[in-house]
Amino acid sequence: MHRLSEREWLAYKQKNKDRARMLISCEDRAGIVAAVSNFLFAQGANIVQSDQYTTDPETGRFFMRIEFDLVNLADRLEGLKDAFWPIAENYGMEWYLVEAKKRKKVAIFVSKEDHCLLELLWRWKSGELHADIAVVISNHEDMRETVESFGIPYHCIPVTKENKAEAEEAQLAAAQGVDLIILARYMQILSPRFLEDYAMRIINIHHSFLPAFVGAKPYEQAYRRGVKLIGATAHYVTEELDAGPIIEQDVQRVSHQEDVEMLKQLGRQVERTVLARAVGWHLEDRVLEYGNKTIVFP
Amino acid sequence: MHRLSEREWLAYKQKNKDRARMLISCEDRAGIVAAVSNFLFAQGANIVQSDQYTTDPETGRFFMRIEFDLVNLADRLEGLKDAFWPIAENYGMEWYLVEAKKRKKVAIFVSKEDHCLLELLWRWKSGELHADIAVVISNHEDMRETVESFGIPYHCIPVTKENKAEAEEAQLAAAQGVDLIILARYMQILSPRFLEDYAMRIINIHHSFLPAFVGAKPYEQAYRRGVKLIGATAHYVTEELDAGPIIEQDVQRVSHQEDVEMLKQLGRQVERTVLARAVGWHLEDRVLEYGNKTIVFP
Amino acid sequence: MHRLSEREWLAYKQKNKDRARMLISCEDRAGIVAAVSNFLFAQGANIVQSDQYTTDPETGRFFMRIEFDLVNLADRLEGLKDAFWPIAENYGMEWYLVEAKKRKKVAIFVSKEDHCLLELLWRWKSGELHADIAVVISNHEDMRETVESFGIPYHCIPVTKENKAEAEEAQLAAAQGVDLIILARYMQILSPRFLEDYAMRIINIHHSFLPAFVGAKPYEQAYRRGVKLIGATAHYVTEELDAGPIIEQDVQRVSHQEDVEMLKQLGRQVERTVLARAVGWHLEDRVLEYGNKTIVFP
Amino acid sequence: MHRLSEREWLAYKQKNKDRARMLISCEDRAGIVAAVSNFLFAQGANIVQSDQYTTDPETGRFFMRIEFDLVNLADRLEGLKDAFWPIAENYGMEWYLVEAKKRKKVAIFVSKEDHCLLELLWRWKSGELHADIAVVISNHEDMRETVESFGIPYHCIPVTKENKAEAEEAQLAAAQGVDLIILARYMQILSPRFLEDYAMRIINIHHSFLPAFVGAKPYEQAYRRGVKLIGATAHYVTEELDAGPIIEQDVQRVSHQEDVEMLKQLGRQVERTVLARAVGWHLEDRVLEYGNKTIVFP
Incomplete structure (x- = not known):
């Protein structure tokens, strides 16, 4: 059975070649969004979509999903993760960072x-x-x-x-x-x-x-x-x-x-x-x- | 508060002035639809809509809903019911006959x-x-x-x-x-x-x-x-x-x-x-x- | 690729072995339902489902779909059609009668x-x-x-x-x-x-x-x-x-x-x-x- | 006619007493999310929900909606707006900031x-x-x-x-x-x-x-x-x-x-x-x- 998907998949990869996805959850606290977005800005990333949700202000839990583009993402991914560790530790984050094009x-x-x-x-x-x-x-x-x-x-x-x-x-x-x-x-x-x-x-x-x-x-x-x-x-x-x-x-x-x-x-x-x-x-x-x-x- | 409904209701009554609705349920048996439709035909009624459903052929239960028009329905309703009794009895029907315009x-x-x-x-x-x-x-x-x-x-x-x-x-x-x-x-x-x-x-x-x-x-x-x-x-x-x-x-x-x-x-x-x-x-x-x-x- | 459908299809055929479907449309006129249901009753058919719809009472067009069971349907289908012709002609019906199990x-x-x-x-x-x-x-x-x-x-x-x-x-x-x-x-x-x-x-x-x-x-x-x-x-x-x-x-x-x-x-x-x-x-x-x-x- | 809504409305106001909503749109550019979230963090606001969407990365338009809580919002709203002007001007933003509880x-x-x-x-x-x-x-x-x-x-x-x-x-x-x-x-x-x-x-x-x-x-x-x-x-x-x-x-x-x-x-x-x-x-x-x-x- 031939693969119809090849062309679709190439288009998808091209569109997402430098696209990363980041998921974060931690106890809610002022400054989280600022810390994360400052970090990404400093790295040269461009946030394409970001959504954030807090179960209950002040006492609740904070959830965030970010899609961003970063030139040469594949090469820089590990460095990016290393650089993010201190922030993650500071806020007690569970987090996850992945290339969008990785199947x-x-x-x-x-x-x-x-x-x-x-x-x-x-x-x-x-x-x-x-x-x-x-x-x-x-x-x-x-x-x-x-x-x-x-x-x-x-x-x-x-x-x-x-x-x-x-x-x-x-x-x-x-x-x-x-x-x-x-x-x-x-x-x-x-x-x-x-x-x-x-x-x-x-x-x-x-x-x-x-x-x-x-x-x-x-x-x-x-x-x-x-x-x-x-x-x-x-x-x-x-x-x-x-x-x-x-x-x-x-x-x-x-x-x-x-x-x-x-x-x-x-x-x-x-x-x-x-x-x-x-x-x-x-x-x-x-x-x-x-x-x-x-x-x-x- | 004025009644908006008066006009709508008059239109509804006009449209349904000789319209009756009949509901029937009984044990399924050959000939029910024929018996009912013969009866209505003999009375001069015109069936406008009829739907029928049997839970399980042969051993099941039969359900029917009929809408029909009959000239001077209001005057003839009681006579119609009396005339239907023998058929209903013959088939052991539970049934119900009502003027559509009756609120x-x-x-x-x-x-x-x-x-x-x-x-x-x-x-x-x-x-x-x-x-x-x-x-x-x-x-x-x-x-x-x-x-x-x-x-x-x-x-x-x-x-x-x-x-x-x-x-x-x-x-x-x-x-x-x-x-x-x-x-x-x-x-x-x-x-x-x-x-x-x-x-x-x-x-x-x-x-x-x-x-x-x-x-x-x-x-x-x-x-x-x-x-x-x-x-x-x-x-x-x-x-x-x-x-x-x-x-x-x-x-x-x-x-x-x-x-x-x-x-x-x-x-x-x-x-x-x-x-x-x-x-x-x-x-x-x-x-x-x-x-x-x-x-x-x- | 093996055929999953065989078993399903056999069940379907068994369930529908003597089941026929009939579609009728003609100018509306009193007595159509009676004529059709009398015919089927006389033939020994048991109506399983029937739905009927008239576009506009008295001047409108009448549509009907009937499912019925008749013992030995396959053998009797042609005879059934022949017997229905006079009724169809009388009411000017377009009609269609088919075995449910015929693919x-x-x-x-x-x-x-x-x-x-x-x-x-x-x-x-x-x-x-x-x-x-x-x-x-x-x-x-x-x-x-x-x-x-x-x-x-x-x-x-x-x-x-x-x-x-x-x-x-x-x-x-x-x-x-x-x-x-x-x-x-x-x-x-x-x-x-x-x-x-x-x-x-x-x-x-x-x-x-x-x-x-x-x-x-x-x-x-x-x-x-x-x-x-x-x-x-x-x-x-x-x-x-x-x-x-x-x-x-x-x-x-x-x-x-x-x-x-x-x-x-x-x-x-x-x-x-x-x-x-x-x-x-x-x-x-x-x-x-x-x-x-x-x-x-x- | 008595007002059923009074109780509901009081509950709504209580829940939203210090809640603000902010809408932003501008040409997309790296650093916008960082700039906005830094600003809110510096003001002592706690972001409760934030959603962001970019029509097309790099050449597209950026849209953001933020809900945040800030103690004594009503008193501080005008000051907040004044403080935000320089950022808005820098990024060429159309923006809108309003108390959630304001009807x-x-x-x-x-x-x-x-x-x-x-x-x-x-x-x-x-x-x-x-x-x-x-x-x-x-x-x-x-x-x-x-x-x-x-x-x-x-x-x-x-x-x-x-x-x-x-x-x-x-x-x-x-x-x-x-x-x-x-x-x-x-x-x-x-x-x-x-x-x-x-x-x-x-x-x-x-x-x-x-x-x-x-x-x-x-x-x-x-x-x-x-x-x-x-x-x-x-x-x-x-x-x-x-x-x-x-x-x-x-x-x-x-x-x-x-x-x-x-x-x-x-x-x-x-x-x-x-x-x-x-x-x-x-x-x-x-x-x-x-x-x-x-x-x-x-």
Whole structure:
């Protein structure tokens, strides 16, 4: 399958060749914006976009996302980081500085349902998903042919009650070095240890309803209650199942005419859109996490 | 306050002067549509719109909504009903036949929050809500001036733990003869006896989230979880609190920037829209109830 | 690439094995619904869903869509049609009767942009698009590899000013016998003769804005005007370019932050969703055309 | 009619008692953010939110919106402005600094349709619209009673071809000193001179479709074309009719079932929502204008 994305990607790289992104969070305090912008000005950077948000003035937490251009960014990045350390230390900042054109490496986990996986592959192939898909990992063989036809390695690692620990070892090995794990309808629970390794770097997608239906067969429950909206939520994975910080949500209108199968089909459409949006924002370094919430910068 | 609605209402009445609406539900069986349409044809009626839905072919339940025109409908309505009885009996139908131009009588219950009440009053005044608002009943005095300025009677019936039974008696007396009760942010629970009197004729509105937040202060919980959508659900009231058949739902997009107050304000906007839509559909006899679901005919 | 759709399709066929769909339009007149439903009852059919709409009572036009089950439908279909002719003639009906499980044959026309094509292929492969894609026809070679990887024949028929007539001959030959042509971003204008052959059986997709921007580079115009919504319209193709009966429309929210490239990318997302929805409704025989409008039955 | 808003407004004032908003636009240049944030830091201000956008790095235009808290803001505002002048001059800034708690004065213009007016009055009364409605001006008497029942002065200034100039004089006198004029379905064209006085401070609302329908009776045209979405656009008024910078747009789904009257009714619902949102953003100083576009800060 030929790569449509090459031209798009070259255009993207050209546009972003000296573009950096910086994410900062710390306790709020007067002077932070001044300190950061003075630093960038002194380095010769030109701020292209900057957004800042404080949870609660004076006692709250401060969040900032900056995009700036700096001539010869690639060569100067390490020096820039070194120079910023004193400021970061002074304000007790958590921070992150990255070239915009650097593609993140991602691993996609999938079980048997292909709709979310295919949406990601499709956007990747069309150049809309700015990432390198290093590997697709599954507990089943079903998606091998599809994935490999995109030229992407496929690891099938079956998971049973007995081999859970070794299976996770194998997964971690296969995903070695990735920046983000996407659970594209991966139906296995990950262990606390796994989650710790990838804290706030695992994105999951699941169906959502108003109200939520607890327990098995949620679409059947939603059908019986006659809901008029079905939705999906993309969130970072934390130890409490399906309760991590929400990145994105959306809904689709339904009526009494849709049977359970149609509800599921429409649910799949929402899931793939919501997951792709959440992943896109993460890859553009737009999402910061705080408490059990996210700040999604525009 | 002058009545803008008079002209609109006259146009509506003129357009609908010989228009009837018929709702039917029964066990599905071959020949129902033929029997009903033969009957109407024989009576000289012209079917303007008809929609039909079967939950499950052969073993399911059949639902039908018909709008038809019949010359001199008002004079002929009772005769029409008498003539239909044998067919209804034959098929074991629950059915309902009404003049489209007949305005239903409604009572609105409200506590202290005015947003849903005002939306209904506003649509009523502009001629968009085809109903007679017979009375507004509240457990507080707060809305009296507003309601009376629309020329609508206002009954303040305080409710306490001690007087609950008598208060409901007074409410039932004040609402005597109404076709529909709208709980426009009425914060008291109605007794089973009250609900029985108005089965499927009480519409309530409440906030909804994906997922739902159980317990007190839902907006605070939604804020802490960082939801990206807040919504509202309008439903018929049944004994199980907030679990009756859903008529309509909608959502509004929010972000990390909205504080709890803003979430509540946006929630109020969704609530008033969703309630007004659900009430409008009920008044146009578009909603049928089955199991714990609704059929909302287009 | 293995076929995921097989299982889905078998389930669909099983569910619809004796299901028929009937579309009727004629001048409105009392007794039509009775005549049709008597006929179906006499034949032993069970009406599963029926929707009816009249543009304007008494002087208007009548439209009806019926789904019914009839034992051994496949064997009885021709007899059913023969038996219906006298009724159809009596009321001057245009009508159409088809097995629900019969897959329509479609041809997809594409130029260089792949987003709409891929959405259709993707839904087809997942069993959501109930059609046989007989052929993909393009004026360029670009999509060959992609299309053939789905096991679908690809015809590249270059179109120039000089060879336009022959090219259309070749297209008509390649599309021989299809029920529907989908223009999935096909950037050539079809001749009146071509359109006549496929009247109301060619669906096109194009971008739409509020307000519309006439002339070249509409996304650039929309960007300069700072629109907050971009949309797409799927419609049947008629001689007046982009002015045929609308089947479906939708929009996507944008802001000042999106540059022209981002607007186009978001526009592509809307286009593929809207086209897929419109095609799905057409394949389920939900769309009737009248004047320059469509009736889309629920 | 009692004022529900008092409590809400007090809470708002308390929360915003020392809160300022600053809007800046100028040619982009390195160091702007540093200069502004240094200034605010030196003054003892704490930046609560700041958003910045550059149309095109290096050659483009820079836009910034800052919210900050400063102890005793009211007393210090003039001194703050004086101190900022040198920086503003150095960078060639257009800028604007205002207390968040200061309510803007608005005049609402209306003709005979009341839906947009009532939405604004309703939000104002409930404390959601942070403005003082100084006056409602109309070319008709129809809304007097409604407006006066809210305790707001009503000026009826009839407009004819002959008296247009004097009428505008009277309007300008009645609107003397307002910060914003809202055309809430005001059906008269304002003269260039009038527009100049209130450049980017007049907001209009009008219906919008995909595509736009030029000429008279747009709803009738939209009905004949069978559109599936109807919308509304709120924009600043410029000399070219209905072509000023767009602030907000939204749409509502419709079907073949809605007749022209229903389309208009649904159009009114969209119009009032879109206008209220646009006005709210303007009042919170979120909207900047550039070329023929707006920057709407989140």
